[in-house]
Amino acid sequence: MSEADPVGVTHKSEGVDEVAGESLESLDGGVSAERRVAFLEQMMLSRECDRRAGIVLRQGKAWFHISSAGHEALAAVCEWMDPDDLLFPHYRDRTLMLARGLDVEGQARDLMAKRESHSAGRNMSSHFSHRPGNVFSLASPTGSQCLPAAGAAWAAVMRGEQRLVVCSVGDAATRQGEFFEAVAFAVERCLPVVFLVSDNRYGISTSTEHLSAWRLGLLPEKITRVVDGSDPDAVHAAARTVFPAVRGGDGPVVLWCVLDRLDSHTSSDDQRVYRSPEELAAMRDPVEIFTRRLLARGVIDDAWVERTRARLAGSVEEVFDRVATEPTGDHHDAVDHLFAAPTERAAPPPPRPCGGTMVEAVNRALRTGLERLPEMVLFGEDIEDPKGGVFGFTKGLGALAGRRLSNSPLAEATIVGTAVGLAASGMRPVVELQFIDFAGPAWNQIAAQLTTLRWRTASEWRCPVVMYAPWGGYLPGGGIWHSQSNESLFTHLPGLRVVVLATPEDTEAIFLEAIQAPDPTLLLLPKHLMRRSVEPQSAPVAVHGARLLRTGADVTVVTWGNGTELGTAAADVLAVDGVAVEVVDLRWLVPLDRATVSASLRRTGRLVVVQEDNKTSSFGAGLVAELLGDDDDFYSLLAPPRLVSRDDVHVPFHPDLERAVLPAVDDVVEAIRSVLR
Numbered sequence: 001m002s003e004a005d006p007v008g009v010t011h012k013s014e015g016v017d018e019v020a021g022e023s024l025e026s027l028d029g030g031v032s033a034e035r036r037v038a039f040l041e042q043m044m045l046s047r048e049c050d051r052r053a054g055i056v057l058r059q060g061k062a063w064f065h066i067s068s069a070g071h072e073a074l075a076a077v078c079e080w081m082d083p084d085d086l087l088f089p090h091y092r093d094r095t096l097m098l099a100r101g102l103d104v105e106g107q108a109r110d111l112m113a114k115r116e117s118h119s120a121g122r123n124m125s126s127h128f129s130h131r132p133g134n135v136f137s138l139a140s141p142t143g144s145q146c147l148p149a150a151g152a153a154w155a156a157v158m159r160g161e162q163r164l165v166v167c168s169v170g171d172a173a174t175r176q177g178e179f180f181e182a183v184a185f186a187v188e189r190c191l192p193v194v195f196l197v198s199d200n201r202y203g204i205s206t207s208t209e210h211l212s213a214w215r216l217g218l219l220p221e222k223i224t225r226v227v228d229g230s231d232p233d234a235v236h237a238a239a240r241t242v243f244p245a246v247r248g249g250d251g252p253v254v255l256w257c258v259l260d261r262l263d264s265h266t267s268s269d270d271q272r273v274y275r276s277p278e279e280l281a282a283m284r285d286p287v288e289i290f291t292r293r294l295l296a297r298g299v300i301d302d303a304w305v306e307r308t309r310a311r312l313a314g315s316v317e318e319v320f321d322r323v324a325t326e327p328t329g330d331h332h333d334a335v336d337h338l339f340a341a342p343t344e345r346a347a348p349p350p351p352r353p354c355g356g357t358m359v360e361a362v363n364r365a366l367r368t369g370l371e372r373l374p375e376m377v378l379f380g381e382d383i384e385d386p387k388g389g390v391f392g393f394t395k396g397l398g399a400l401a402g403r404r405l406s407n408s409p410l411a412e413a414t415i416v417g418t419a420v421g422l423a424a425s426g427m428r429p430v431v432e433l434q435f436i437d438f439a440g441p442a443w444n445q446i447a448a449q450l451t452t453l454r455w456r457t458a459s460e461w462r463c464p465v466v467m468y469a470p471w472g473g474y475l476p477g478g479g480i481w482h483s484q485s486n487e488s489l490f491t492h493l494p495g496l497r498v499v500v501l502a503t504p505e506d507t508e509a510i511f512l513e514a515i516q517a518p519d520p521t522l523l524l525l526p527k528h529l530m531r532r533s534v535e536p537q538s539a540p541v542a543v544h545g546a547r548l549l550r551t552g553a554d555v556t557v558v559t560w561g562n563g564t565e566l567g568t569a570a571a572d573v574l575a576v577d578g579v580a581v582e583v584v585d586l587r588w589l590v591p592l593d594r595a596t597v598s599a600s601l602r603r604t605g606r607l608v609v610v611q612e613d614n615k616t617s618s619f620g621a622g623l624v625a626e627l628l629g630d631d632d633d634f635y636s637l638l639a640p641p642r643l644v645s646r647d648d649v650h651v652p653f654h655p656d657l658e659r660a661v662l663p664a665v666d667d668v669v670e671a672i673r674s675v676l677r
Contacts, residue, residue: 031079031236033299039232040294041308043072043287046095048312049104050263052320053111057267061324062111066126067263068094071198073229073286074168074257075099076236080243081164086425088136088149090168090198091126092261100133104316108323115329120337120458122329131460136424139456141448143169143176146195147414148449150182151421151429153191153252158377158403158427164247168196171256172203174213178444181414186252187223188409193252194242198229200261205274214256229257230284233293260284337459338495339591340518348513348543354504355536358525361504362393362468365511366430370401373428376515378405380415380432390434391470391530412442419465420449423520430515433469436524437481439489450520451495465520468511471500472562472612473662474528476655483651483658485561485612488619490522491589497521498590500561502529505536506587509543526561545593548600552580555672556600558623559610560586563663566644567610570668581672589619597623598633605638606675610668615645642671 046068053065071092078099081087087100094107102110102118109117111125118129119137129137136152138145149167156163173179174197186193201208213219214226225242228234235257242253260283264271272280294300354361369376378394384407388395398405408415412433419429433439439446446467453463473483491498497519501507507525514521541547549564550571557567564585571581582600586593601607607627611620624641627633644663652658 036290036294037300039076040287040290040300041312042075042098043095043232043290044308045104045312045316046072046075046098047287048309048316049094049107052313052316054267056108056111056320056324062125063113064125065111065267066091066265068092068126070200070230070260070262070283070286071095073232073235073259073290074196074198076232077166077194077196077239077243077255079236080239081166084134084161085164085166086134086136086149086152088145088152088165088167089128089138090170090196091128091138092170092198093128093168094126096168097128097130097133097135100130100135102128102130102133102135104319105323106130108320109326111320112323112326113328114323114326116326118458118460119456120329120333122334122458123456127456129457129460131457137453137457137461139448139452141444143173143179144417144444144448145169146176146179146182147185147417147445148421148424149193150185150191150414151418151423152425153186153193153421154189154418155422155425155427156192157189162247163192164243165191165193166196167193168198170203171197171199171201171208171212171214172206175211178413178417179213180218181409181411182417183219183223183252183254185409185414185418187220190249190251192246192249194246195252195254197254197256199256199258201258202261202265202271204265204269205271214254219254219256223252224254224256226256226258229259230286230289232286232290259286337455337457339454339497340459340462344518346516348509348516352505352508352540353536353538354508355534356504357533358501358504358507358530359392361507362511362525363395363397365508365515366394367397367400368512369428369430369515370397370404373515375426376404376428376430377422378430378432379408379419381408381410381434383407383432389432391527393432393468412438412440413445416442416445416450416465416467419467420445420453420463423463423465424453424461428464428466428515430466430468433467435482436469436471436486437484439469446490446496447493451493453495454519455495462518463520464518466511466514466517466523467521468523468525470527470530471524472526472528473651473658474526474562474612476658477653478527478651478658479653480650485524487524487560487589487613488617488622491619491622495520496590497588498524499588500524500526501587502526502561502564502585503537504534505541509541510587513543524561528562529565545588546584546586546596548582548596549585550581550583552582552604554580554582554604555606555608555675556582556584556597556604557608557610557668557672558584558586558597558600560589562612563610566663566665566668569665570672573665573669574672579672579676592623594626597627598630598636601627601633602636605636606672607637607641608644608668608671608675609641610644610663610671612646612662614648615643616648618645620645639675639677642675644668644671 075095113121153165385398422429
């Protein structure tokens, strides 16, 4: 980026041409006096936005505010960022946001959660996002932006782009495991990431003097550069050295910036409670530091400072007052943007009779996706040849995929978090979790980033990640951590499509649909069924919605995954007695094909829901409650519905004990008989 065209500066600072006759003279680090004055004005503008935000808060026009006072000098890094570079921000990056194009109007809308804000009023204030400036949307869990930043940098490397990623994070968050995972992944893959750490020595009220990663000596000196974050010239000089090297392929750098948090943690905090007057008085103000420096060198004078402050105060007040009158979002629209609009969805590929096993179907679908989509990436533990994953899903795909298929570290948060960054950068990541039981370490990324990104940005950012994992029990010897289903944990997250597969045809067709879909999808593969070889079906089935495995007029059995085997077996047993059982395989838990379930219930008047998950707060329990809450469905019932489920107990290791706790065919038969009595 040339100094004549800095990002975010589109006006000429007042009075620069007349200041001391040296407006174009090159000073400190080759930066012109004109540019230095413009940067001071940008810092002053950020400070004025913080001041005005406090007033608006006291007026009752806003509800929460996070001040950036003391962090303004960090925006000097933007002098070395190109427009195509990506910024993953921190909530004190107000000046950085101004530099990347989120103007005062945008910041006022963010503060007051207006309809035209970057989140349409859905995200908290100071949780910045600005799609035109390539600023990724910030989520509240601290440090959760680090792994997506590494994923975005990985996307740049795979595409051969000279794109830099700046991940801004607070020093307290460097104790988060995801920060270390992101740094490790960036080092491992030599990714173009700068981790811009704001070390203000506090995590809310807790001193980080003996807690942060750098102060504990946990960061490699080779990749760490410590800088005075209160001095714009020092930050600029460090960025001038670091950014071109990182962009050029030298690997990541942690730019550790020591500065002061001038205001309390948030508008809900009072730092005078836990910081001494002496400590508060000793804090360094970057706006004052830079102002005094330019005054001492005659670049500006006191009159310019007063004139500029007054002008900025007036203009910011006018903008904030005007934005305060703008409408907030319509509450009817709050459910919009959970998923893509229908116009964004391509027609799903026609399913085909395939037979064989579900493992083979996954492999075929992944092969087809790799052939059709050059942006598709496969990532997961042990998925490279010769192993091809612990279940062989990716076996033999390495030659076709090349570097688009690679083993991940043993770190589920890294798998999902980098996939978020890949997807947000336009790639098509498909990631394997070895067992759905191991999703716990990735939960923060799934719940905070992947499932909320589209909604919290009103579709400005999207996250079409495909996750797949072996699921469920009925395969002896799995035990507690290899036999769980827990689908309700994931169906509870708005914005995530959840499918439980049971046949090779469904598996291949729905995998291909998910790979091309604009929203994140979780595909669950029953271990008990996925190696069972079956003959091709006589006719193709629809890709979306539920499907009927059996038709009957007496009882409706609704199930999914391994429950399909239980339901059809029970139907066969009862057919001998003349009982006609209709078995519905939901397949898609989210979105739920409510219409098919309701239509079947109204035909039979009796309902049995079969699941292997444990009972309390389960998807099956929720489905029964939803149907009972609908007048038409409720009055269609001729008997109370039944839920066949595992009791609230873990799955034991010994095969006999596992069989004892999981639902069996006899349990389903008994439930059906009970609703017929």
